[in-house]
Amino acid sequence: MALREISITTGSPTRFLGRDCVSFDDTEQVLLPQSDVILADGSIEMDLAVTGERSFPGVAWRINDDTYESFFVRPHQVGNPDSVQYTPVFNGVSAWQLYHGPGYWESVAFPINSWFTLRVAFAGSRGEAYIDGMGAPALVFGGLKVPASEGRVGIQPGGSGVRVARFAVDESRPTLRGAAMPVPSMEQGTIAGWLVSRPTAEGVPLDAARDWQFLETEPSGLANLARLQPLTGERNTVFARCSLITAAATVRALDIGFSDRAVVYLNGTALFAGNDSYRTRDYRFLGSIGYWDTIYLPLRRGANELVVAVSESFGGWGLQARLRDPEGITVERP
Numbered sequence: 001m002a003l004r005e006i007s008i009t010t011g012s013p014t015r016f017l018g019r020d021c022v023s024f025d026d027t028e029q030v031l032l033p034q035s036d037v038i039l040a041d042g043s044i045e046m047d048l049a050v051t052g053e054r055s056f057p058g059v060a061w062r063i064n065d066d067t068y069e070s071f072f073v074r075p076h077q078v079g080n081p082d083s084v085q086y087t088p089v090f091n092g093v094s095a096w097q098l099y100h101g102p103g104y105w106e107s108v109a110f111p112i113n114s115w116f117t118l119r120v121a122f123a124g125s126r127g128e129a130y131i132d133g134m135g136a137p138a139l140v141f142g143g144l145k146v147p148a149s150e151g152r153v154g155i156q157p158g159g160s161g162v163r164v165a166r167f168a169v170d171e172s173r174p175t176l177r178g179a180a181m182p183v184p185s186m187e188q189g190t191i192a193g194w195l196v197s198r199p200t201a202e203g204v205p206l207d208a209a210r211d212w213q214f215l216e217t218e219p220s221g222l223a224n225l226a227r228l229q230p231l232t233g234e235r236n237t238v239f240a241r242c243s244l245i246t247a248a249a250t251v252r253a254l255d256i257g258f259s260d261r262a263v264v265y266l267n268g269t270a271l272f273a274g275n276d277s278y279r280t281r282d283y284r285f286l287g288s289i290g291y292w293d294t295i296y297l298p299l300r301r302g303a304n305e306l307v308v309a310v311s312e313s314f315g316g317w318g319l320q321a322r323l324r325d326p327e328g329i330t331v332e333r334p
Contacts, residue, residue: 002170002171002172003043003045003168003169003170004037004168004169004170004171005166005167005168006033006035006037006167006168006169007033007035008022008033008155008164008167009033010022010024010031010032010033010155011023011024011031011157011164012024012025014163016049016163016165017049017113017114017115019047019115019165020165021049021163021164021165022163022164022165023162023163024157024160024162024163024164025157025160026159026160027157027159028056028156028157028158028159029157030060030063030068030070030154030155030156031154031155031156031157032063032152032153032154033153033154033155033167035153035169037152037153037169037171038150038151038152039061039150039151039153039169039171040062040148040149040150040151041122041123041124041148041173041174042061042121042122042153042169042170042171042172042173042174043119043120043121043122043169043170043172043174044059044061044119044120044153044167044168044169044170045117045118045119045166045167045168045169045170046059046117046118046119046155046164046166046167046168047115047116047117047118047164047165047166048115048116048118048162048163048164048165049113049114049115049116049162049163049165050073050075050110050112050113050161050162050163051075051112051113051161052075052076052078052112052113052161053075053076053159053160053161054074054075054076054159055074055075055076055157055158055159055160055161055162056072056073056074056156056158056159057072057073057075057155057156057157057158057159057162057164058070058071058072058073058118058156058158059071059072059118059120059153059154059155059156060089060153060154060155060156061120061122061151061152061153061154062122062146062148062149062150062151063151063152063153063154064149064151064152066089066090066091066092066230067088067089067090067091067092067146068088068089068146068151068154069086069088069089069122069127069144069145069146070086070087070088070089070094070156071084071085071086071087071118071120071127071129071139071141072084072085072087072156072158073108073110073118073131075110075112075161078108078109078110078112079107079108079109080107081105081106081107082100082105082107082286083105083106083107083108083109083110084105084106084108084110084129084131084138084139085100085104085105085106086099086103086104086127086129086139086141086142087099087104088144088145088146088224089146090145090146090224090226090227091226091227091228091229091230091231092226092230092231093226093230093231093312093314093316093317094314094315094316095145095224095226095315095316095317095318096315096316097259097260097278097286097287097288097289097315097316097318098222098224098259098288098289098316098317098318099142099145099316100286100288100289102142102181103139103140103141103142103143103181104139104141104142105139106138106139108131108138108139110131110132111132115165116131116132117130117131117132118130118131119131121174121176122141122144122174123173123174123176124144124148125143125144125148126141126143126144126176126180127141127144127176128140128141128176128177128178129141136177136178137177137178140178140179140180140181141181142181143181143183145218145224153169155167183219184219184220185219186219186220186221187221187322188326189322189323189324189325189326190217190221190320190321190322191217191221191242191320191321191322191323191331192216192217192221192331192333193214193215193216193217193223193242193333194214194215194217194223194240194241194242194308194319195212195213195214195215195240195241195242196212196213196214196215196223196225196228196229196238196239196240197209197210197211197212197238197239197240197241198210198211198213198229198238199229199230199231199232199235199236199237199238200235200237200238200239201234201235201236201237202234202236202237202261202309202311203237204237206239206265206268206307206309209239209241209307212241213228214333215227215228215240217320220320221320221321221322222289222318222319222320223240223318223319223320224316224317224318225238225240225310225312225317225318225319226312226316226317231312231317236311236312236313237309237310237311237312238309238310238317239307239308239309239310240307240308240310240319241305241306241307241308242305242306242331242332242333243303243304243305243306243331243332244297244299244303244304244306244323244329244330244331244332245302245303245304245329245330245331245332246299246300246301246302246304246328246329246330247301247328248301248328249298249299249300249301250299250328251296251297251298251299252296252297252299252323252324252325252326252329253294253295253296253297253323253324253325254294254295254296254297254306254321254322254323254324255291255293255294255321255322255323255324256272256291256293256294256295256308256319256320256321257276257289257290257291257292257293257318257319257320257321258274258276258289258308258310258318258319258320259276259287259288259289259310259312259315259316259317259318259319260275260276260277260278260287260311260312260313260314260315260317261273261274261275261276261277261310261311261312262274262276262308262309262310262311262319263308263309264295264306264307264308265305265306265307265308265309266297266298266299266304266305266306266307267300267304267305268305271295271297272293272295274293276289276292277313278313278314278315286315287315287316289316289318289320291320291322294324299329303332306321308321
């Protein structure tokens, strides 16, 4: 391992717990150290200290404009199941509500008011993170989501109460120590792709949908809608559609997950509206996507157009759906 120390030219110089360092204002924006480092595979190390305030400090890599990979710690959740997290960011939309659980979260008791080292190693579609001890990864990522292209590296302060004393990069391809996470297989009945409209304002009628692009889902059925478009002002809603073809009229259950809000239409008629935004259920509800809702679809013989309007505030713009009993139903793909 050949670490290259990178000067930190952002933040405010200070001294904390016996070390020269920089502190940051209350910002969650990724900051780029002044360097010429551009890489697809490698390692990042950062020495940081946190005070326990609510923040999300970490590192970012493969940065290309507003799309990048990120890993961060949550000092206010230390030791809890989501005290550290890996998440991708597409078009400026962080997807922590879409990627959660094994491979994305982990319970780690990192120190508060003490210096510790955070290290991320990544190669191809795999990555892992270390906290203090470098012998074994604290989190093996459930597969990197941003395509494995070259990009810059950066610091994600993630709020206030964060100090960084050292930032270093190893530009060689690392040897990953953790076992690769298994790739999940797609369950039968999962809708594997959607035609997605360009973004529009929330609440516009169905016939306002325009300029469709196809988006293939991940094996879990997740369609990360920010892969196609950023959130722009009030344009926080897209329509996603597919066609369900059946030889006879029938009623079938559709399990659905979304982030943050959704309206479901079948053959032009609204059947369901739901809101799974952050803290809508109780003050601890994170808005994490899941198959929390079920809709019974009255399908007619022949083609049935299923459309879901999905609106986003923050934390992940996503949709997933699966037919509970797909026998005799064809999902038409363009």
